[in-house]
Amino acid sequence: MGPLFNASDEWSFVIALVIGIAFGYILESAGFSSSRKLAGVFYGYDFVVLQVFFTAAITAAIGLLFFEYFGWIDLSAIWINRFYTGSAILGGAIMGFGFVIGGFCPGTSACASAIGKIDAMLFLGGFVIGVVIFDAFYPLYEKFYKSGNQGPVKIYESLGMNREVFLLIFVAFAIFAFAATAYIQQKVSQKSKKY
Amino acid sequence: MSDTRIIKKRYIFMAVVFIGLALLLVLLPEKHASKELKPEQLLQAINDDTRYVTTDEVAQKMMYGDAYTTLIDVRSADEYNKYHLKGAVNIPLDSILNKDKNGNYVYEDILNQDIATNIFYSNGTVYANQAWVLLRRMNYKNNYVMKGGLNKWIETEIRPKKPLQTASQKEFELYNFRRAASMFFGGGTISSASAENSAPAPIIKKKSGKKEEEGGC
Numbered sequence: 001m002g003p004l005f006n007a008s009d010e011w012s013f014v015i016a017l018v019i020g021i022a023f024g025y026i027l028e029s030a031g032f033s034s035s036r037k038l039a040g041v042f043y044g045y046d047f048v049v050l051q052v053f054f055t056a057a058i059t060a061a062i063g064l065l066f067f068e069y070f071g072w073i074d075l076s077a078i079w080i081n082r083f084y085t086g087s088a089i090l091g092g093a094i095m096g097f098g099f100v101i102g103g104f105c106p107g108t109s110a111c112a113s114a115i116g117k118i119d120a121m122l123f124l125g126g127f128v129i130g131v132v133i134f135d136a137f138y139p140l141y142e143k144f145y146k147s148g149n150q151g152p153v154k155i156y157e158s159l160g161m162n163r164e165v166f167l168l169i170f171v172a173f174a175i176f177a178f179a180a181t182a183y184i185q186q187k188v189s190q191k192s193k194k195y
Numbered sequence: 196m197s198d199t200r201i202i203k204k205r206y207i208f209m210a211v212v213f214i215g216l217a218l219l220l221v222l223l224p225e226k227h228a229s230k231e232l233k234p235e236q237l238l239q240a241i242n243d244d245t246r247y248v249t250t251d252e253v254a255q256k257m258m259y260g261d262a263y264t265t266l267i268d269v270r271s272a273d274e275y276n277k278y279h280l281k282g283a284v285n286i287p288l289d290s291i292l293n294k295d296k297n298g299n300y301v302y303e304d305i306l307n308q309d310i311a312t313n314i315f316y317s318n319g320t321v322y323a324n325q326a327w328v329l330l331r332r333m334n335y336k337n338n339y340v341m342k343g344g345l346n347k348w349i350e351t352e353i354r355p356k357k358p359l360q361t362a363s364q365k366e367f368e369l370y371n372f373r374r375a376a377s378m379f380f381g382g383g384t385i386s387s388a389s390a391e392n393s394a395p396a397p398i399i400k401k402k403s404g405k406k407e408e409e410g411g412c
Contacts, residue, residue, distance in 0.1 A: 062216045069223060164221040171217040175210045 024111045033112035035103025035119060042100040044188040047181035054174045061167055085148030102126070232332050240331050247342040248314055250351045251369070254376040257281060264312050265305065266341075269326045280316065280348070281380070288322050291329060307335040316341040316348070352376045 030052055031037050040046025067073040099105055102123045104112060109127065112120030138145075150158075156166035232240065240246075256264045257280070266283035268275050275285040286302050293301045300306075306313060307330075315323035315338065323340045330338055341348070355373035358366040 058213055058217075062213065062220065065220050066216075069220070162221075164217075164223075168214075168217040168221050171213050175213065178206065178210070 023107070024114065027108055027111045028115065032108045033115055033117065033120070035112070035117075038105065038108060039100055039103045044184050045192065047185055050181060051178055054177060058167075058171050058174050061170070065164065065167065080152035080154070083150045083153050084146060085150065087145050087147070090144075232334050237328070237332050241328060246327055246331075246338070246340050248339045249342055250348045251372065251376075253280075253314060253316075253341050253348075254352045254373075254380070258376060258379050263310065264314060267305070267313050267315050267326075269315050269317050269322050274318075278345075280345075283316075286326075288317070288326050291326050306330055306338065307333075309337055311337070313338045314341050315339070317344050319344045319346055352380060 027033065030048065032049065032052075037046055038049055041049050064073065064075065068075050095105075102109070102119075104120055104123045106127060109120045109123040113124050154163075156163050159166065253266070257266075266280050268279050268283045268285045269288045269291065270285075271287050271289075272285055275283075275287075279285065284305065286305070291302060291306070295301050315326050317323045317326075320340065320342055323344060327338055327340050343350075351373055355370055355377055358370050
């Protein structure tokens, strides 16, 4: 990762704390500490989560590319997670189920616990138990966990596309997703009004 | 209802802004500054002497007709025309970073590729080294420097000196190779003529694992 401060610097903890508080504040003000809001994505009555994260993604992507263009950031210095095919698919599915069943993602559960929501505290408890179980039985699935390592692959690279062109298509897709989800949301809320 | 209309307007405005910015990124001219090596990396690369190739190794490559090696003469065109190694390409040091009308480096095709190995030489080592540093900074790979340059080339390949009787078997083998090289490169007739140089018989000092690394064949 391109550190704001030297990684060995104790200041990085302070920075992390500040960024964490800011993140939590934004989650809370966007209404993400409500489990209804998050589960709404799956039932089709509220797509704010998708819209917010999509906006965040394209804002960050455009911002980073401009930063690089002006020479303010060295993108090659940024840490990119390794992509493990097997665990990405299974982990994504588990995360999705946890999302719709619990109504939180790890970040929002911490956020909601902070404002005193009991379901979020239970969710966090389950989260900790899950971590302990994962750790205890790690050797059993270590092989699967690490299977299909494709390295720090980027989508546009694997598609063989130009980075900027891919971003343009991605932005267009995000706007399309915005419009489509707004349409679905409208339909669903109309339907639920009828009954 | 006017509320939703305002929100809709905002969405459309944001959508246009995002698309516009993304489009701008596509249209912006490509920048290559970020490819450059960082100062620390460059310093590390300069201190690492794996870039050197001995004159004997160059001679061997030339005699075997190694198609994957390009010799690059970084001296001026005048000097190049007077004498140059067989098959060498002339890219004078002062024009090595020349750009064409479109702002592309003229010699990039030769200097920045991963098929052939480039070996720079000048009269000594200094200018070839400068060329190498300039290009290494731009993160060009596969470039090497002939240590000692043409002076060393003449000394070792064209006019090899016979080792002393007490010299080791290895030195004699090297001498024989050099004599063969000398004949191959047409220096055989003048070999023993001028041996006023009192420098000790050249011994290969650099036996770095270079050969395995670049053996194209």
